[in-house]
Amino acid sequence: MTTMAKKKTSSKSGKPHFERVLLKVSGEGLGKPGETGIDGEALQRIAEEIVSVAEIGVEVAVVVGGGNFLRGATVASESRIQEATAHYMGMLATVINALALQDVIEDMGQPVRVQSSISIHSACETFIRRRCIRHLEKGRVVILAAGTGRPFVTTDTAAALAAVELHADVLCKATKVDGVYTADPMKDKDAKLLTSLGYNEVIDNRLKVMDVSAVDMCQRHAVPILVFNLMHAGNMKKAVMGKRVGTRIDE
Numbered sequence: 001m002t003t004m005a006k007k008k009t010s011s012k013s014g015k016p017h018f019e020r021v022l023l024k025v026s027g028e029g030l031g032k033p034g035e036t037g038i039d040g041e042a043l044q045r046i047a048e049e050i051v052s053v054a055e056i057g058v059e060v061a062v063v064v065g066g067g068n069f070l071r072g073a074t075v076a077s078e079s080r081i082q083e084a085t086a087h088y089m090g091m092l093a094t095v096i097n098a099l100a101l102q103d104v105i106e107d108m109g110q111p112v113r114v115q116s117s118i119s120i121h122s123a124c125e126t127f128i129r130r131r132c133i134r135h136l137e138k139g140r141v142v143i144l145a146a147g148t149g150r151p152f153v154t155t156d157t158a159a160a161l162a163a164v165e166l167h168a169d170v171l172c173k174a175t176k177v178d179g180v181y182t183a184d185p186m187k188d189k190d191a192k193l194l195t196s197l198g199y200n201e202v203i204d205n206r207l208k209v210m211d212v213s214a215v216d217m218c219q220r221h222a223v224p225i226l227v228f229n230l231m232h233a234g235n236m237k238k239a240v241m242g243k244r245v246g247t248r249i250d251e
């Protein structure tokens with residue numbers, strides 16, 4: 001565990017440090033705090049971060065969450081809706097976010113596609129791994145919707161699976177704080193930002209970074225995880241250039 005490490009890892013050549021990245025954006029990041037739905041400004045800021053790296057040639061796949069609309073476990077606990085059904089509802093919420101993000105990215109002149117793990121033929125493509133990779137190779141941003149397509153897991157798990165399946169060089173996990181802290185920075189002013197962590201430190205200490213299964217998947221396939229604040233303009237570019245940003249989790 002390291003707090004405020006000293007070493008910079010930026011690539012000196014000016015070329016991106018990572019060629020293909022998997023970005024996980026939670027639904028919360030697309031909405032207004034405490035409100036249901038999409039916030040146009042948040043959507044715009046996230047789209048700008050994505051486009052800023054796509055236009056320098058970085059291949060970007062984005063997994064979007066749906067927590068700004070609903071989370072399956074919460075819906076099931078508050079109603080007579082079966083939990084599996086509620087999870088499918090949560091997956092459909094991620095499709096709403098994906099379609100919104102697609103339009104804003106496209107409006108900025110950046111080619112983009114949505115691929116969903118649940119087939120919704122009239123609204124977007126269905127996830128096909130080889131097709132997804134082809135889009136990435138052609139410089140299109142691909143937004144992956146509907147998580148894994150199966151209930152009882154979250155979009156963190158979907159992001160880790162996608163990172164492995166698509167051979168991403170890094171999994172970027174967008175958060176509303178600057179990375180992983182020693183305590184909740186919203187509640188404890190002495191909380192310190194941890195700039196680097198081992199996978200096992202996250203798993204063993206049950207740090208609330210991502211689902212344990214997602215971290216485990218990244219560890220088994222040696223995919224580093226970068227946790228940083230996507231609301232700070234320029235952070236995405238810093239991340240892909242290998243500059244220090246947020247918290248890096250690896251071996």
Ligand code: UDP
Pocket residue numbers: 025026027028064065066067068070071072073086087088089090091093094146147148149150151152153154155156158
């Ligand atoms: N979900 C699911 N399977 C998946 C991904 C998501 O069932 O593979 C459901 C689950 O109910 C989850 C909801 O979709 O609560 C929204 O996703 P998530 O909570 O991961 O969104 P985020 O917290 O990232 O906004």
